[in-house]
Structure formats: C-alpha cells, structure tokens
Amino acid sequence: MNNKIIIGVDLGGTKIMTGAINYRGKVLGVPVKVPTEGHSEKEVILRKIIGSVEEVMRGLNATIDDIKGIGIGSTGPLDSKAGLILECPQLPTMHFFPLRDEVQRYFGVPVFLHNDANCLIYGETIFGAGKGKKSVVGFTLGTGIGCALVVNKRIWEGATGTAAEIWASPYQSGVIEDFISGAGVSKIYQSISGNEKSSLEVFQLAKMGDMLALQTWREFGKHLAVPIAWSINIIDPEIVILGGSITAAYEYFYESMETNLRKNLCPVPAAKTKVVRAELGDNAGFIGAACLVL
Secondary structure, three states: OOOOOEEEEEOOEEEEEEEEEOOOOOOOOOOOOOEEEOOOOHHHHHHHHHHHHHHHHOOOOOOOOHHHEEEEEEEOOEEEEOEOOOOOOOOOHHOOHHHHHHHHHHHHOOOOEEEEHHHHHHHHHHHOOOOOOEEEEEEOOOOOOEEEEEEOOOOOOOOOOOOOOOOHHHHHEEEEOOOOOHHHHHHHHHHHHHHOOHHHHHHHHHHOOOHHHHHHHHHHHHHHHHHHEEEEEEEOOOOOEEOOOHHHHHHHHHHHHHHHHHOOOOOOHHHEEEEEOOHHHHHHHHHHHHHHHO
C-alpha cells in the first residue's frame, strides 16, 4: 500500500496545478499546470481537472490501480464535508458544484476536498517548514490573506468549517485583508507615493532599491504583524508559517514584521515562537492537497 501514488490538485481561479507524491512527500514525475479560465462552464473546468490528473498519471506510466487517492485544494468558500464548492467569486460557474463526488465518480478512488490555504499549510506541516510540530498556524499571502490551523497533524476546521478565516476581522477602517493582500500592497504604495502600482510592480521596484517601494513593504510588515500577534496570543502555536506569492518579497517586510510582532506578544512566545517562510515553493498547494489523502 505504501508504494501507491497520491495525487494532489491545486485549483485556483487562474490556474490548476496537479502533481503526485509518495508517502514520504517526494514529488513524482513532472507536475502539470493548466489555465483554469475560471469563468468557463463548470463541465469545462471539471474536464481540465480530470485531464490534468490523467496527464500526471501518463507521465508516471501509472494506472488507476496505482493511485491511493486524490486530494483537491480549491479556492473557496467550500463545504469540505459535503465536497461542494460554494459561492466562489473566482469560479462563478461552479457555485454549489459537487466537485469531490464528480471526480470520485470518474476515477473510482477516494477524493478529498479542502480550502487551498488550509492545504498549503497542511502540506508544510507534514512535509515542510512545520514538519514534526504539533501545533502550527499558517498564513497564505496573495490575492487575499488565508489562514490555517493544524493541530496534531489535522486541519482544525471549527464548529462551522470556517476556523482561521481571519480575513474578515475588523482592522482600522475596514478588515485586515484590505491591508494584507495584493490589493493591500497597492493601497499602501498609493498612500505613500500617490501613484498606482500592482503588488508585483512594487516588489520589482523594491528589488531595484526604490525607497518608496521599500517603505511600502515595511508598512506591509507592520500590518502583517497584527494578525500574527492575534493568532499567537490566542493559540500559542509551536511555529507560524508564511506562504503564498507575496512571500517573494519576504526580505523586504520580514524585519518590520518581526519588530512590530514581538512587542505585541505575551513574554514567553515573544521569546520562543518562530515565524518562518514556507519551504515547499510552487509545489506546496498540490502537495498539501495530496496530504488530505494521508
């Protein structure tokens, strides 16, 4: 049984990334990436998901008998217990679509569905930066802010399945996601410079030493310290992991985040609790989804 292949699918509004791992978390073969085209008909998107799984299997010369199961990490909101995509803005044609059951019906192997942010941090807990830790809090920083809590190698879902959905928490004149997101970086940069730039452009400017861009990332780090402090003070995890596309700018916001974080923590975690960057890179999403099978 331990020789079987586990497949993970990272489903977003812009791309689908599918890959395979073994029981030790080693990536097998070459992952497959295809555009989601999230406004396509649901049958088209389903076919892309299925096709990406089949392409991974072909690359490994594997049959369905070689597959232990399939995990899907999807942009949400979701009902993971029922296997449904709910009213997801990035996948508007798939509202209330029974994705888990459709994929399971096609392949005839166990299929699991969970929030993509939860999957990313779950993968990091099992095989990445949080390996060996019993309590992990993780943040995914990208288009929005995602948060996950993993306790004893299990995703903590809460009473309604929305544990760690910190994005909606009130902050200043809005919610925390207004500042901790790609749009948030743009908002901060505009308030400092008076000009409009995307978060990617602000990152590129920072790499060139632009002072206003560097100041933007320092401000971003200051804001990011707030939800991390909330989480550490409430949960007291062994480690906090930061993942997602915005962590490409990690070196520009890390020092500010650390400085502002430590002064707002209880004394013992202020001295002991580490905040680290995710280790699994672009593969983190599908590795974490595959871990749902484990």
